[in-house]
Amino acid sequence: MGHSLKLTLIASIVCVMIAPTVWAQEKSPLNKAGSGEQTEGKIRQLSEIKLLNTSAKELVQSPTPSSPANQGSDRGGKVIQITSVKANPTAKGVEVILETPHGDQLQVTNRSTGNNFIVDVSGGQLRLADGNAFTFSSEKPLAGITEITVINLNANTVRVTVVGVAALPTVDLYDDDAGLVFAVATTATATSPQQPSQIPQAQQPDSETQPTQPSASGDEPIELVVTGEQDGYRVPDASTATKTDTPRRNIPQAIQVVPQQVLRDQGATNFYDAFRNVPGISQSGVSSRAIFQSLVIRGFTAYNTLRDGLYDLSGEFLGYDAAIVDRIEVLKGPASVLYGQGGIGGTINYVTKQPLSQPFYEVQGTIGSFDTYRGAIDLSGPLNDSKTLLYRLNLGAQTSDSFVDFLDTQRYVVAPKLTWLISNKTALTLKFEYIDEKKSLFDTGIPAIGSVLPNPNGDIPRGRYLGEPGGKNNDRIFRVGYNLEHNFSKNWQLRNAFQAAYVRLDRDTIATNTLQNDNRTVTRSGGIQDFQNDYYSLDTYVVGKFATGSIQHQLVTGFALTRLNTYTYNTFGPATSLDVFNPVYGRPQTTPTPVFISTFKGDALGIYIQDQISLFENLKLLVGGRFDIANQTGVDLLTSTTDFQQQEVFSPRVGVVYQPIPPISLYASYSRAFVPTQNVFSTVIPQPESGTQYEVGIKADLSNRLSATLAFYDLARTNVQTTDPSNPLLLIQTGKQRSRGIEFDLSGEILPGWSIFGGYAYTDARIEEDRTFPKDNFLNNVPKHGFNLWTTYEIQKGSLQGLGFGLGLFYTGERQRDLFNTFELPSYLRTDAAIFYKRDQFRVGLNFKNLFDVDYFESAANRTRVYPGEPFTVQGTIQWEF
Structure with missing residues (x-):
């Protein structure tokens, strides 16, 4: 499992007019560095610590029960990926946190001089979560501190610099849930702290975590102590x-x-x-x-x-x-x-796994219900001694049957990536993905009459397949691209990314059309469908930080190009009808004939600008706008007809965040969007959809490990495409729809070992204007109420340490199937559970899905195609990291 390593720096003010106060500390006793002694009830001053050699001091790890250090991990001496840098103001100053995927030992060299406190962290490399190098800077975070910077000094060294105004910052240590925290303070004469916009508002300090009296002068040697912390459910x-x-x-x-x-x-x-x-x-x-x-x-x-x-x-x-x-x-x-x-x-946004600067190897195997077998390999690390070439290779393979008759699936995944750290300012990542999935049939579900609605002939079996066995439904995706990032300076950065994706869908199948009046016979048709879609996307933008007086800005501006090329080949022909209660397969089908062959091309150019503005330390403004030129061309190759459209659209967004107290954020925003649309079975290009949203909400950090969001929104949508009731292969634009709702989510750790990830949504989505469907009808497949809760507890101590349990509750309310609201899918509550055990780099787990074998329906396409959910399933997984 992933772990986070925190190196925490606290920059705090020491007022020369007030004598330092000694804070009591009631946390667990701390081991003195270099000795076996313990200090009860208070934090040791630096003068009490046995100092290491000032030219090369080891970053001592304080292991937690879940950390690799406590599990026998030994990655000392290898380059550690620092995936994020965060600055969190506290009641005494500001803490700078360097996060890594694993709790590992690092080496620190003290290079402080004059008013500059400088440490070099050897064996580390700054890398954003998406694999890009970057620098961190905070100007005038508080009185007496000119600047805090974190940069890549070279391929395996990170430099942390704290610049004092009048003197070298002094040093302090205190204990919290993350282990020992490294603090710096200054004897500045300023009377009030200042915080720039890039620093998040402070979290309330833990009542049991109080900083100690600043003890040593700034020119004394320093020992830094950090801890490995398990990845949690809260992502800040x-x-x-x-x-x-x-x-x-x-x-x-x-x-x-x-x-x-x-x-x-x-x-x-x-x-x-x-x-x-x-x-x-x-x-x-x-x-x-x-x-x-x-x-x-x-x-x-x-x-x-x-x-x-x-x-x-x-x-x-x-x-x-x-x-x-x-x-x-x-x-x-x-x-x-x-x-x-x-x-x-x-x-x-799917954030994929990126190359790591430390060796990482993991294998995983899964076996489960319906003959499910899955294997995965995850390999990463440096390719050269200088750690400037990093790789990641993800492989996966899965085969499974299903509760649906005759359905089996095979999937294969290959995804290599290569990162080249060209310099301490430039990084290039090359990526490649190939996914091949083959299914033996195209699942068309079962009719509503006999599943959701009563049928005088009885209930249709949930796994009944109404097409023909031995069909084909294959999909192949090939993605290739790059991501380039260059730092002009600590405040200005250029990012350029490109991706090409090639999708090939090959289908030869028979599907259901309608249920006849006898409520047991379905009409069918089938044919060959060949979709070839090529997607290209290029995005180039600059990120810059600057100030206008006391107002701080973070600017994003750039342009994006996209292209879509589509080739569609469809043949259809009638097939023999089928008795849903007594199916007889293998009857001949009329030879299908081409009914739709077309090409489609869509190009778009967008130019955008966004500014994140800090008007005050607790008041932030987000403003942005984008101008798009999008054109679409559709060609019907059977009739030699062409349709063309071009749209020019401006999309704004304005938002404000106000923090009355540090842990609480009140926000409001306005935004607009547009979507050029395409009808798969027609070259007639519809008008683009558009949408406007107003949203207000509250975000709260209930603790430094638990966060919640409550949102209220009003969203209007026009030029909406929906299925044409007279022809299910065509789409029509029905006018205006509106969705109003409330959403709540909660994620993080309640107590050590007890994590939660949950939420609730109330969605009132209706038709407002339409020529076909009644006003105020509910939108289809949208539950008014939805609820999700997943919680786990892992035993933290004793002989059962590493044993954990999970419970999930997933509720989906009633949903209308069509815009006429002729019938609705019933609500359901699905219960999942898990039991797992982790020890060292080994993990084994059992997952139980739909624990009580509830009959439920996932969704519906029309009255003939309703999709039942999976019954009770079990899957066991073994993972080993080495």
């Missing part, structure tokens, strides 16, 4: 909303992050299982067993996705795979201001 930062690594509490829009730990604890290898964790998300009218993946966010279909922050139209085809994806970020509401054409209800 996200980049999707702003294209910068911004604390979620400073973002004036709801955003939720599903971290790797949650996905791993749940055994979420399935796309829809991963998104059950996000309130406000429901499944669209597609089977979870289909290759095509579709979600509804805040009542509206999530058309497009991101991959590592880059616009990715191929995400609806096998976007999620547990072997590749590290975490999932879901930004609620429009995001066109940064990403152009995109989902109105929300944007999904």
